[in-house]
Amino acid sequence: MTSATSLPSSPPPPGRTFWALEGNTQRLDGGAMFGNVPKALWSRWLTADADNRVSLACRCLLVRETVPGAPPRHLLFETGIGAFFEPKLRARYGVQEPEHRLVASLAAQGLSPADIDVIVLSHLHFDHAGGLLAPYDGGALTLAFPRARVVVGAEAWARARAPHPRDRASFIPGLAPLLEASGRLELVEPGDEGRVLGPGYRFFTSEGHTPGLLLTELATPAGPLVFASDLIPGAAWVHLPITMGYDRFPERLIDEKRACLEDLWARGGVLFFTHDPALPLGRVTYDPAQDRFGVSPCGFEALHPDAGA
DSSP states (O other): OOSOTTSOOOOOOSSEEEEEEEOOOEEEEHHHHTTTSOHHHHTTTSOBOTTSEEEEOOEEEEEEEOOTTSOOEEEEEOOOSTTOSOHHHHHHTTOOOSSOHHHHHHHHTTOOGGGOOEEEESOOOHHHHGGGBOOOOSSOOOBSOSSOEEEEEHHHHHHHHSOOTTTGGGSOTTHHHHHHHHTOEEEEOTTOHHHHTOTTEEEEEEOSSSTTEEEEEEEETTEEEEEOTTTSOSGGGGSTTOOOTTOSOHHHHHHHHHHHHHHHHHTTOEEEOSSOSSOSEEEEEEETTTTEEEEEEOOGGGTOTTOOO
């Protein structure tokens, strides 16, 4: 993991509010989601359907920043899987809704895709970046967010442009050229967060799931909030040995996960989960007798007195 996790982000800016926005849900094979963990164990955490698939969220984090005398700025961390798949692939990957659910979640907050100023992607696997695209209509792919700058880690971008055969199917053909042609793509490295996002953010990367997974720490008055992406996709994966079959280097991911959790526990930090079907965020806990990390469910009110529900 790059950019040592013990280095805190800069202080939080005033007037910042958070929401967890639900995107399209999907069902994936439970064995793939839990790697070498036997079903007798993982079925305690998630219930499989008749096809051995478990339900997963594709959740996004919305941040609104307000400064007196200026219009609010809206940042969106990831876009979920969206509704871009044609029907055959939508069924294959277990996408449950034909409509773009993230757009509906934005509308519930009084926003449209045109109101989003910045989108930060941890990587470009389709279940994290597919929501950038408009819903499937039988025509060419088009971007759903007309004015947002799209922030992507340089290493994650390079992987999307030249994937390995093992993960080629995880990327969306045609998305990268659309982003390049938009003129709104911004490639970053850890250390660029101040220039790109402003104060109160910090980038660091992980290599265990995919090259250059870009993780973001957000400073809050009550401690750090980390958008955990696929380093820790949900509460069940907080337990150190639990990894996904999709992870390229499970042992390295476990080491990176330990470093992140140790740091957050020491600083009273909170994890935001993209894929947990029930829990958007939880504060990191630790049992030294068992050397075991966990999470205690919490809401955004625990992070900021002005947080959204």
